[in-house]
Amino acid sequence: MDDLLAEFLAETSESLAALDLALVRLEQTPGDKPTLALVFRLVHTIKGTCGFLGLPRLERLAHTAESVLVRVRDNEITATPALVSAVLHALDGIRSILAGLAAAGAEPAGDDAALIAELEQGAYAASTPPPASTTQATATHERPAAEPAADTASAGQTIRVEVGVLENLMTMVGELVLTRNQLLQLARGQKNPGVETEPFTAPLQRLSQITADLQEGVMKTRMQPIGQAWNKLPRLVRDLSHDLGKPILLELRGAETELDRQVLELIKDPITHMVRNCADHGLESLAARRAAGKPDAGTISLDAYHESGHIVIEIADDGAGLRLGRIRAQALAQGLTTHSALSAMDDASIMRFILQPGFSTADRVTSVSGRGVGMDVVRTNVERIGGIIEVASTAGRGSRFTLKIPLTLAIVAALIVETAGERFAMPQIGVIELVSVGNAHVERIDNAMVLRLRGRLVPLIRLHDVLALDPPVLRSGEPVAPDPIIPDPIIPDRIIPDPIIVVARIAAAMVGIVVDRVFDTEEIVVKPLAPILRGLSVFGGNTILGDGSVIMILDPGGVARAAGLHGRDIETRAAVAREIATSASLLPMLLVKAGGSLMVVPLSLVARLEQVPREKLERAGDRMVTQYRGRLMPLAPISGALDPARANQSVLVFSDTDRATGRDRAAGLVVDEIVDVIEDELRVQLASSRPGTLGTAIVAGLAVEVIDTGHWLTSVFPDWFLATNTAARPTPRLLVVEDSAFFRQMLVPVLAAEGYEVTAAADAAQAFALRDAGKLFDAIVSDIEMPGLSGLEFARAVRAGTTWRDTPMIALSGRITPNDVAAGREAGFIDYVEKFNRDTLTASLRRCLSSEQPPASAERPASGENPAMRPRGISAEALAA
Amino acid sequence: MSAVATITLVTLSVGGQLCGIPVGDVRDVLSARSINRIPLASPVIAGNLNLRGRIVTAIDVRRRLDLPPAAPGAAAMSVVTEHEGNLYALLVDSVREVVTLAASGVEAAPPTLHAAWARYGAGVFQTPDGLLVTLDVSRLLDLAH
Structure with missing residues (x-):
């Protein structure tokens, strides 16, 4: 292909792009002289060049379009939408001929009679009715943020440069930057005595500066306004508006924002696709908009701006917003998620399903969109260039997609x-x-x-x-400084x-x-x-x-x-x-403030909450006490000291039965303030090194310390957790299977305090390891919800085995429904106890083991008899409870 | 018959075997230099090295030929060759000399030659220093093979 033809092709396709924009503008403001003049001039140029190059087919089409436009210019006819459509179709015809020309080097054969007839008919139709108010319901409006660029001013100031030349230049600059970096590194390395680097310092700095400027300059040559990616949008939206029967306003802001041409190329299609989606899915039908009291014309807006080395592009519509219910249903229907996962998701996460492969909520497949290929492709393309995409939506108000994209991929x-x-x-x-x-x-x-x-x-x-x-x-051999080194x-x-x-x-x-x-x-x-x-x-x-x-x-x-x-x-x-x-084990907890930090304690451990007036606090020896229900109750202040300014002290009362005397006793933990009762999962995330707390957990989004009640209670009653009646009967051995370290920590001392010898296992596997090691227990307390084997599966496996087959098992669970209890009994548990209900658990254990005396390990029931099937006195009532 | 077709090779030594690649394919000869390894890459790829600001992918020819690794600390050199616009450094035990051989001297690989040599060799010459295998660089670099 000769240079002249190549030049013509490049120039004409630019003119056609400009024409699309100008025609859409003309349609909105049919009398706008400068726009009309621009349209006329562009079409005229195309026609003229075609004639010069001997391209008859193109020339004829362009000529017909021009003569229609002449009549518009001379006020004979008005630029009605139908007429503009006809001209746009003629331009599309010109485009396809150009494509053929580019491919073959000659005008492809074909017949443009239909296009020409449409043009002539459009002109005729436009001339018959008097030019009246022209904006139809389906007209598209573009409100350009900036004035139409001065098309004529800068013509002589620009030159065309092969993109390849710029690419090459960019590569060279890249090399230069690297070399500069290396030089700087060398210079830094040379800064030792005896080496004279002085003479290099100044030139190096200059080189560094020039390199930076050059890099910036070359980058600038590659920069193009994002408007280049947008210039097809007015035409696209206009056509969509007609096809979908929805009046649409397109607002473009920040079209002059520049970014690297390579990036520009890559985001062109994603942006087009998203605008298409806004028009088709985002904006409601005309009827729905009227019903919602919204203006007839929906708005699609694009905003582009620079932000910290990135370009941000926002694509928004004022439609109905994303329909979360629909997305949920669709996500479930397509197996992208589960009910329970969904219920735990926030709205933003649900909205993101639309970015997943194959996802579409369009009721039907339209010519515009709804084929389920789209947003995921957009997302992939955006991410491929290191960009991110975010979705936001308000029901009834519209949706907004935000793209954040690097300005350049090269550096x-x-x-x-x-x-x-x-x-x-x-x-x-x-x-x-x-x-x-x-x-x-x-x-x-x-x-x-x-x-x-x-x-x-x-x-x-x-x-x-x-x-x-x-x-x-x-x-090895390298000294390890103990201080900054922590075990990973x-x-x-x-x-x-x-x-x-x-x-x-x-x-x-x-x-x-x-x-x-x-x-x-x-x-x-x-x-x-x-x-x-x-x-x-x-x-x-x-x-x-x-x-x-x-x-x-x-x-x-x-x-x-x-x-x-x-x-x-x-x-x-x-x-x-x-x-x-959230669902694992919601635990009611008391949130308190003590010594300036937030702390929690499981509510079930606390017997009562009291406010003790300051004057009721007394000292007995080195211990603080108060009169409580006719007895002296020892107090332990968590913060170490009492706040003298407070008139009342908040006290958490713990109560227990003294095993030595059989009498109830109580101890109080003094805190600064009782903040709230909250329900959340309690999972200690960081073990504590401080006595008095078990560690740190996140509860209701707050970092809180978990109070080690055992520490405080034994500080006032050293024997609080000690078994006293150990004299006669051998210590029953308990196995606690519980995956939560926290619950293990809570249970083990509690049960030990009840006089059991407690072994803890984190899961069924650990428990079986103990069994295989020949350990025997008098009873097993197992959690139901565990990773690996669940409690039920664990129980079945124990029952199916030999060694532990007859060991009574008690289930611990956060949730107890009759069905759960039945399932537990079927699996082989003899009782089902709510987690953290200490009294029920100890009572259950006592009953269970009293019917088991002497300990199961000493004498086994005859084999063949499944004890699980034989309620041991307690089971029936416990299970019925 | 004055114009005898010749072939000029840079000769290399890999695992005791003499081999060569056409001198026209050689862009550079490098002494041992630091190579930055590339995790997850094929073991044949020794890593990347920096040749005057260009990134060169280093190929461990011993591994490519299924030969045992060189003794630790043994001297190593590499020849840099360009393949489809990218630079590759072929790590070898040593780079020896440039020889010109008559193209007609090419022979079929003897059956005693290690199978890998036969796979990546383009031809075999008898030289005073022993058997010389010419390497087919594009086959060496085609890891799918």
Whole structure:
């Protein structure tokens, strides 16, 4: 193809794009002279060039369009929507001829009679009715934020440059940046006495500055206004408006915001798709809008602006908003989630389902959208270039999609991290924050490590695992400073000074990537991977650091996928974790303030709450007491001292039966303030080193300390938990199977205090390990909801085995319904006790073992008789209760 | 017959075997330098190295040929070759010299040759120093093979 033709093709396609915009504008303001003049001039130029180049088909079409426009210009006819449609169709015809021309180098054969007839008919129709008020219900309006750009002013000031030339220039600048970085690194390294670096300092600084300026300048040449990606939208929306019968206003703001042309190309289609979605799904029908008291015309708005090295593009509509109920139903129908996971999700998480593959809530497949391919593709494309997409919606008010995209892909800010002695770069865009493992709430849910971060659960990925690197250990002989070195709670057998969790955003979900160290941020030049390495999806590229070493650039999404977490999984897992966290064991707790910190204690342990007037507090020896129900009650202030300013002291009263005397006794724990009773899961996340607290938990989103009641009660009654009547009967042995460390911690001392020898197991597997080791117990207390084998399965397995077959089992559960009890009995439990109901449990154990005297291990019932089927006196009443 | 077709090779030693690649394919000869390893990559890929600001993927030719790894601390060199616009460094035990051989001297691989050599060898020459195998670089770099 000759240069002239190539030039013509490039210029004409630009003119056509400008024409689309101008025609839509003309339709809205049919009398607008400058627009009309622009349209006329553009069509005229196309026609003229076609004639010059000898392209008869194009010339004829352009000529017909021009003659129609002449009549509009001369006020003979008005630019009605039908007429504008006809001209737009003619332009589409010109486009398809141009495409053929570009491919074959010659005008393709074809007949444009229909288009020409449409134009002539449009002109005729427009001339018959007098030009009256023209805006129809289906007219599209574009309100340009800026004045139509001065089309004529800058013509002589620009030149066309091959994109390849710019790309090449950019590569060279990348190399220059690297070389500059290396020089700077060298200069820093040379700063020792005896080496004269003085003469280099100034030129180096200048070089550095010039490089930065050059980089910026070259970047600028690649920058294009985002309006380039938008210029097809007015036409698109106009057509959609006609097709869907919905009047639509399109508002474009920030079209002059610039971004790298490579990025621009990549987001063009996603944006178009989202606008299409807004028109089709987002905006209601005309009738629905009227019923809702909204203006007839729906609005779709696009806003673009720069924000900290990124471009933010917001695409919003004022339609009905996302229908959460529908999304829920659809997500369930498509098996993307479960009922229980859904119920634990917040609205934002539910909205994100629309970004998942294959998801569509459109009632029907329209020509516009609803085929279920779309938003997930948008999301994939956006994420591929390191962008993020967010969804927000208000019922009845509309939806808003926010894209945050890097300005350029060539040079990015990255965090340099190290794991297992290797360094990697992690693009900073996705990084939300860095958390030191030492200060983090790391816990295990369902065999996965998660970080609890301000109430959100973030799945953790150990980078060295994903990359199959050896976990580093300190080199032998290397002195280990005890102070800054903490054992890694994630990998106990490994000691790292203080691992860091890089919390990164992948889609709306977050993952925590655990690395050994984080260095600073560097501007890195992204170099594509060699083809031989393309299969490694955890890496997005490689780069050269200032010290000359080559490092890999991590793709957080790829890392998550390699760790077995897919976008959807991360979100679902987080939801499941939330669900586990909320439904597992809701426990009523007393939230108190003591010594300036928030503390909780399970409500069931507390007998009463009292306010004791200050003057009623007395000292007896070194102990504080008060008169309580006719007796002296010892008090223990949690904060160590009483607040003298308070008129009343809040006291948590614990009561117990003194085994020596058989009389009730009470002890009080003095707190500053009783804040609230809350219901939440109680899971100790950090063990405490301070006596008096068991550790730290997150309850209702607050970090609270869990009061170690045992510590305080034994401080006032040293024998509070000690069994006193141990004289005659041998200590019954109990096995407690309970997955929650907290419950184990609570149960073991409580039961020990009742005079049992208690062994604890975290799950069925541990329990069976004890069985296999030949341990025998007089009774087993087991949790029902456990990971691995559930309590019911555990009981069945115990009953099916031999050694423990006849050992009575008591179920502990957070929930007790007649069905649960029946299932428990069927599985082989003889009693079913509510968790944390200490009295019921001890009573149940007493009854259960009294019918078992002497201890089961000494004498077994004859085999063949299943004791589970034979209620032992207690079971019937206990189960009926 | 004055113009005899010749082939000029850079000769290398890998695991005691003499081999060569066409001199035109060689962009650089490097002494041992630091290589940054690439997790999860095929063991054949030794890592990346920085050659004057360009990233070069280093290929462990011994591993590629299923030969035992070199003794620790043994001297190593590499030849840099360009393949489809990307640079690759072939790690070998040593780079020896440039020889010109008559193209007609090419022979079929003897059956005694290690199978890997036969797989990645383009041809075999008899030289005063012994059997010389010419390596087919594109086959070496095609990890799917």
